[in-house]
Amino acid sequence: MSGSETHLDNTPQLRDEALCRSVLYGALSLAFHPPTLETWDELRSEKARLALPQAAALLDSGKRTGNWEPVASEAAETSIDLAARMDDWMQTFQPLTLERLVSSYGHLFGHTAKGLICPYEAEYGQEGLFQQPRHIARVAGFYRAFGLTTREVERERADHISCELEFLDFLSRKEAFALERGEKVTLEETQKAIRLFLRDHLARFGRAFGRLLREQEPEGVFGKLGDLLFDFVTFECYRLRIQPGPAVLRLRSAEPDNVPMACGGESDLVQLETPE
Numbered sequence: 001m002s003g004s005e006t007h008l009d010n011t012p013q014l015r016d017e018a019l020c021r022s023v024l025y026g027a028l029s030l031a032f033h034p035p036t037l038e039t040w041d042e043l044r045s046e047k048a049r050l051a052l053p054q055a056a057a058l059l060d061s062g063k064r065t066g067n068w069e070p071v072a073s074e075a076a077e078t079s080i081d082l083a084a085r086m087d088d089w090m091q092t093f094q095p096l097t098l099e100r101l102v103s104s105y106g107h108l109f110g111h112t113a114k115g116l117i118c119p120y121e122a123e124y125g126q127e128g129l130f131q132q133p134r135h136i137a138r139v140a141g142f143y144r145a146f147g148l149t150t151r152e153v154e155r156e157r158a159d160h161i162s163c164e165l166e167f168l169d170f171l172s173r174k175e176a177f178a179l180e181r182g183e184k185v186t187l188e189e190t191q192k193a194i195r196l197f198l199r200d201h202l203a204r205f206g207r208a209f210g211r212l213l214r215e216q217e218p219e220g221v222f223g224k225l226g227d228l229l230f231d232f233v234t235f236e237c238y239r240l241r242i243q244p245g246p247a248v249l250r251l252r253s254a255e256p257d258n259v260p261m262a263c264g265g266e267s268d269l270v271q272l273e274t275p276e
Contacts, residue, residue, distance in 0.1 A: 015179040017062050020055035022172035024082070024232055027052055029165035031093075031225050032119065034109075035101045044094060052090065056082040063235070080231045080238075089224040096221055108213070108222055117212050121159040124205040124249045132252070135159065142197050143167060146174075161209060164202045168194065198233075199242045206233040208249035 027048065030039045042048065060082050093101075109115045118124070122135040140158040143149055148170065150158050157163075171194045178187035206229060213226025230247075237244040 011179050011182075013062070015176045017059060018172050018176035018179060020058045021236070022169050022176065023051055023055035024059070024086075025165050025169035025172055028225070028229055028232070029162045029169055031089075032160075032162040032165065035098060035105050037098060040098045040101060049090070049094075052086055053083060056086040059235070063239075080235050082228070082231060082235060085224075085228040085231050089221070089228050092219075092221045092224045101221065104217070104220060104222060108216060117209070117216060118251060119161045119209070120157055121161070121164065121201055121205045122157075123251050124208060125252055126250070139164065139201055142193065142201075146170070146193070159201075161206070164197075164206075168197065168202065171197070195240045195242065198236055198240065203233055203237050203242055203245045205245060205249055206230070207245050207247050211247050 027043065030043055033039050060080075063080070108117045109119055121139065122132045136157060136159050140149070143158060143163075146167075148167070150156055150163060171190055175187065175190045175194065178184075178190055210226035210228075210230030210233070214223045214230070217223035217226075234244050236242075
């Protein structure tokens with residue numbers, strides 16, 4: 001682990017960086033929800049217009065002054081500029097009507113697990129049919145370990161890109177809280193979970209997912225969002241000394257598919273909650 005994970009020195013800066021990561025994870029999670037008036041309004045709000053560029057810029061500055069560095073096999077990809085990626089996406093997203101956003105989302109993600117672009121982690125890679133439920137169960141196990149679950153009423157799978165991003169938003173806020181309170185045990189447990197979940201899940205397919213979006217809609221809102229996701233996942237892998245997942249990852253072999261719908265309607269938000 002990096003020094004920032006094991007010491008409480010420079011706590012205000014580390015806390016602020018954790019909060020900024022939470023802001024980016026949260027925005028990406030909302031942006032990959034099936035669009036609704038609420039998510040559209042939240043991402044277009046004055047608060048978002050101010051917070052998102054500031055969070056990206058602060059993380060960029062931390063990259064220059066901290067111990068962030070690419071792993072050896074990725075040394076060529078050192079030109080990450082999160083602020084620029086955020087600006088590109090916001091410039092495309094802000095003038096977009098909700099109707100256009102819904103149309104674009106439906107075109108890319110469709111109404112089944114295997115639309116034009118697949119937002120489900122367990123569909124990527126060469127795992128067989130019987131491995132897929134186990135993979136999804138491992139994702140859900142991370143959620144349960146922190147007292148979270150997906151809302152049954154939403155009928156969404158735990159491995160949806162939005163759920164995984166929301167979980168890392170939650171963990172990053174928990175990390176910031178532990179730093180603020182000086183709770184070393186909680187901090188170490190949370191940082192370990194962030195690293196493991198990123199390595200085994202989001203980083204495994206997130207870059208390939210982002211690249212597919214860029215290829216399908218290079219100048220569109222989801223293409224720009226894919227660029228931001230690709231760079232942020234890469235950034236996080238460098239920060240935590242994790243080998244970034246591949247930029248190209250094939251979907252698993254076509255087999256009988258009885259998975260839930262990706263988006264049942266505008267009211268179906270991908271969301272985590274604390275079980276009662």
